[in-house]
Amino acid sequence: MRIAAGGTRAKTTSGGGAARKPRKAEVLGPTLEILLFEAAGHTFAAPVSDVERVIKREEREDEISAENVVDLAQALTGGLLQAGTDARLIMCRSRGTETAVLVSSIKDIVRVPLADIHPLPPFVRQALAFPFVRRIARLADDHLIVLLELREIGVSQPS
Amino acid sequence: MVQAQAGVDDHGVVQLLMFLMGAKPWSIRLENVRMILPMTRIAVVPGTPPHVLGVISHRGEIIPVVDLKELLGLQNGKSSGVTEERIMVVCVEGIPTGVGCIVDGLLDIRSVPASSLRPPPSTLDANVTQYLEGEIPMDKGLVGVLQFRGLAPQKSDKQ
Numbered sequence: 001m002r003i004a005a006g007g008t009r010a011k012t013t014s015g016g017g018a019a020r021k022p023r024k025a026e027v028l029g030p031t032l033e034i035l036l037f038e039a040a041g042h043t044f045a046a047p048v049s050d051v052e053r054v055i056k057r058e059e060r061e062d063e064i065s066a067e068n069v070v071d072l073a074q075a076l077t078g079g080l081l082q083a084g085t086d087a088r089l090i091m092c093r094s095r096g097t098e099t100a101v102l103v104s105s106i107k108d109i110v111r112v113p114l115a116d117i118h119p120l121p122p123f124v125r126q127a128l129a130f131p132f133v134r135r136i137a138r139l140a141d142d143h144l145i146v147l148l149e150l151r152e153i154g155v156s157q158p159s
Numbered sequence: 160m161v162q163a164q165a166g167v168d169d170h171g172v173v174q175l176l177m178f179l180m181g182a183k184p185w186s187i188r189l190e191n192v193r194m195i196l197p198m199t200r201i202a203v204v205p206g207t208p209p210h211v212l213g214v215i216s217h218r219g220e221i222i223p224v225v226d227l228k229e230l231l232g233l234q235n236g237k238s239s240g241v242t243e244e245r246i247m248v249v250c251v252e253g254i255p256t257g258v259g260c261i262v263d264g265l266l267d268i269r270s271v272p273a274s275s276l277r278p279p280p281s282t283l284d285a286n287v288t289q290y291l292e293g294e295i296p297m298d299k300g301l302v303g304v305l306q307f308r309g310l311a312p313q314k315s316d317k318q
Contacts, residue, residue, distance in 0.1 A: 040205070042205075044205075076205040076206070077205070118221055120204065120214070121221055121223045121254070121256065122254070123211075123223040123251075123258060123311075124211060124213075124214060127207045127211050128206045130205060130206035133204060133205060136202065136214060136221060138216055138221075143200065143202075144200075144202035144214055144215070144216050144221065146202055146204055146205070146213075
């Protein structure tokens with residue numbers, strides 16, 4: 001995965017935000033590398049393996065066609081487009097089509113022990129309208145981050 | 160009168176946890192409360208109905224959290240003015256972790272005769288009565304006794 005200017009490199013410790021204490025579990029067991037990003041005022045994450053590259057929003061015209069861009073804030077809340085200078089496009093490929101997911105900013109890349117990746121509780125899962133929301137990651141400070149299945153976002157959004 | 164049920168001691172006394180929600184006191188059988196937690200960071204899960212706020216992490220458990228006022232349709236009511244919000248984790252059938260409910264503050268625990276529990280009035284909104292076990296006379300009028308055994312989320316209509 002390539003990260004454009006303003007992006008970030010993977011850290012060897014688990015955690016997000018201010019607290020990034022190393023955890024024994026991450027060196028003992030398998031981990032999942034996740035990309036943390038902000039959209040609609042909240043922090044979400046996606047497995048790095050789902051991401052092909054991250055580019056600045058301005059590069060969009062040269063890189064991809066507009067119809068394949070999903071504004072995540074709009075998709076999640078119907079809110080305004082994310083037009084800030086920190087906005088980035090997370091590029092992912094699904095069923096041969098490249099989709100760009102527009103987010104407010106990229107925050108971090110962290111490794112989380114697989115043991116700390118959980119399905120959402122059935123109570124929440126049953127209420128969900130979005131098929132691309134299924135899992136949650138517990139970070140080092142007990143902070144929970146919702147994992148988005150980015151490759152499914154373009155598929156499930158009406159064009 | 161409502162029939163005496165489990166949770167009533169040999170002397171026909173039931174223990175109620177009194178709490179504030181909006182401008183009114185409410186109550187719940189103490190046996191239906193799993194734990195009380197201080198307000199903590201809630202991981203917002205997109206695509207859920209308005210009353211499902213998200214999830215919290217507590218001692219290795221991922222607990223769903225609901226906005227009680229939204230669930231009961233009381234969101235337009237008066238504010239209690241109290242800022243000691245707590246997460247009251249209540250017992251719900253089929254959900255081992257229970258479900259966290261945001262309340263405005265805790266009042267006290269009262270022991271009352273089970274025989275004083277009255278059925279909910281038929282004039283109340285269905286949103287409330289489905290979670291109302293009954294009412295009990297207290298110093299300043301009738302106080303609703305809530306129960307969430309059959310709590311199940313409605314699917315969000317966001318798409």
